[in-house]
Structure formats: structure tokens, C-alpha cells
Amino acid sequence: MPAEEGSGIHCRLDELLADRGMTLTELSRRVGVSLVNLSVLKNDRAKAIRFSTLTAVCEVLGCEVGDLLTVARRP
Template sequence: MPIVVDIDVMLARRKMSVGELADRVGITPANLAVLKNGRAKAVRFATLAALCEALACQPGDLLRWEPEGAAAPSAPAAVAES
């Protein structure tokens, strides 16, 4: 899926467990794991907002787009000036 979920990154930065985040957001640890592991088909804006509030971050810190089949994000190509 081209949308990558980086909740693990924010959890590590905040030194927070999945269980603690689930409690703060008001969802089950199992549902948070589904989202965290990229298996969710959708996320409600209310859930995304609660995640951002609990982790003190922006939605773009949790979700990013990656082209299909891309192994890692690539740097923008340099533009040659004539």
C-alpha cells in the first residue's frame, strides 16, 4: 500500500508504549496494532486527531505516501541549470 504508517517512529521518540497510546486515544491495543502495522483500510479523522494530540505531532508525522514498489523514500533529483 502506498500509504506508510510511522506510528512506531513517534512512539519511540516519545518513549511511549502501544498500550499507553491506546489508552490515551481511546482505542484498543489490537486496533492500534492494526493501524500501526499498516493493515487498516481507513482511519477516522477523529482517531487521527487523537493520535496527534497524544503524540504531540502532525498527521504528516504519522502518515506518508510512498510510490508502489518503492523500497525507500528517494531524494529529489537535482535540477541542472543551463
């Protein structure tokens, strides 16, 4: 959970993939980023993301950065 790790950032990659009928494997192939790295991002365990990766993911998914990454609301 993002709040436990302190970043407060939530990645909506799973939701965006589901909306587009795309698998993480297909995204990995199309973006050129390893499946492991995308899985870390999808599961809110990433500590950083390269702008080039962020741009490529958003281009493939046809979304904006704010659609992919959100600030998790803390209780």
C-alpha cells in the same frame, strides 16, 4: 507492506512512539482506541482511519498528520 495492499500509505506510529518513549498500550489508553486497532494501524494493515482517531493520536503524540502518515515510495 503498503504497496502490496494497494494503499501506498505508510504509518510511522512505531517510530513516533519510540521517539517519545511511549508504548502502544499507553497510547491506546490515552486515545481511547483499542490496542488491536492501533496495532492494525501501526502495521500498515488499516484500510481506513476515523478523523477523530487520527486527531486524538496526533494530539497525544504532539505531531501532525503528515508526521504520522506518509506516502510509501514504490520501487
